[in-house]
Amino acid sequence: MIQETHFNVFILALLVAIPAWAIAVDEPFTVTLMTRAVIFAIAAVGLNIALGLGGLVSLGHAAFFGIGGYAMGILAFHQQTYAPIFEWPFVIEGTKSMPVIWLVAVVASSLAALVIGLLSLRTSGVYFIMITLAFGQMFFFYCIGWSAYGGEDGLSIYVRNGFPGLNTLDPIQFYAICFSILALVLWIVSALAKSSFGLALNAARQVPHRVETAGLNTKRIQLAAFVISGAITGLAGALFADLNRFVSPAMFSWQLSGEIIVFVVIGGVGRLFGPVVGALVFVALEHILGGLSEFWHIYLGLLLLLIVLFSHGGLIGMVCGRKAVHD
């Protein structure tokens, strides 16, 4: 068994080495693929806070991914059409600045997660899954009918948004931005897991009545986790929209919610790098098998089945064994 921290360093090294190699041999498409994987990883790291630490099986995380996406789409769309978003009571213009777009994406998806969390945390188990799913679907259908922003066809943004001091049109520079955000998010999540908050969240998943007996408000802790989780997935959505320079209601689809869960499960539920490994494997399979057969999802399903049946803790569990305890 390999120690989990060593394995994590190895994954980080891959995330640096593969794009570096791709640049050296002039394969920009590989960089784009890696960017896709890293953005999915951020979304799944977000979900893993709710799912892995909190035990909250959300089948609606596409809602936050989509909100992040539309935050980018709407802001950039208004900038490229020179039409302000609001003129009254004060003027709000669109923007092509990534940091501003990220901020809006994070705030909007946090607010959505707060509302969805408040309502869905009144239930648990399969009802929780269904309510989160229902919210995701509401956003999906709303955006299909939202003709001001392209309705079913979505919105195309002609030029990637900007980041001060960088040329975001250069694939490797955009990759560097996404990779840095992933690293930052991983650092926050790892600290969060060991913090008092993480301790309480982790215990709330296992024995909620014990957490209450300790004088802590279980629901409030789970709600906070759900909001942080939604915010991170929302940020990933904004990056995803920027990668494709396109947003559409598909970002809200329940299939996407399912895929984010699949990333986490493949890599390892509750493992820090589980979502990263899952997203990498998914994008690799999508690229390699997707080229061979239209029905590549069958093989993905097979892999998922094997992992669920034969490993507790996904691929990381297979390679590194059980989760170590903090001391």
Place this chain on the structure above:
Amino acid sequence: MTEIILATHGLTKTFGALKVSNNISIDLRPGEIHALIGPNGAGKSTLIAQICGTLTPAAGRVELMGKDVTHLSARKRSLAGLGRTFQISALAMEDTVLQNTVLGALGATGNPWFSLRPALKNHALRGVAEQALHRVGLQDVMSTRTAELSHGQRRQLEVAVALTLNPKAFIMDEPMAGLGSEGSKQLTELLDELRVEAPILLVEHDMDAVFALANRISVLVYGKIIATGTVDEIRANREVKEAYLGDEA
């Protein structure tokens, strides 16, 4: 008149046709161990659940330090000073012994918000937790995963977690069950010194421990308190002998 730490007044609860608590009034005074005994299914755990706020009584009141807490949540009652141990261990099995104990201390000593500092590096929390683990004798297994503990060690950990709250009153539901004779002896000694810090309402089937420890005993049968008194009074009580103690008295 001595001050009363914890009291119930006419607690009543039914499950369908079963009257599981029938007008129960008991109290807990400073410095005492008040044992609650009775046959399986008598309603001891159900009574504790009502005292601690995980179950709502149909009628009656619960008072802690003279304050009516009947309508407070279990969480608020913990913070108000009720330290509870569960009959069925309520521990995070994936976490270590120390983590479970630090969690116990978190509500009273720390707070879970706005800090990315590792919980186990918080000296205040860790101090409280380690002290509690020393007192129950679990200091050598602090970094062991709780799932790997023996049944008896889990019972000890339950007590350690309750200690971290530094409560005004302890409510313990069968803390000795499955401890073995050495473990029971150790815990008996601990409870004996603990009563000075906070009185203990002790549900226990181990009669040696009950007779050794209790200042007063109440006997619960079919949801009703049939007798309350000193050890000698209860041992001499015919009704109690018939209903529960049999030859043990």
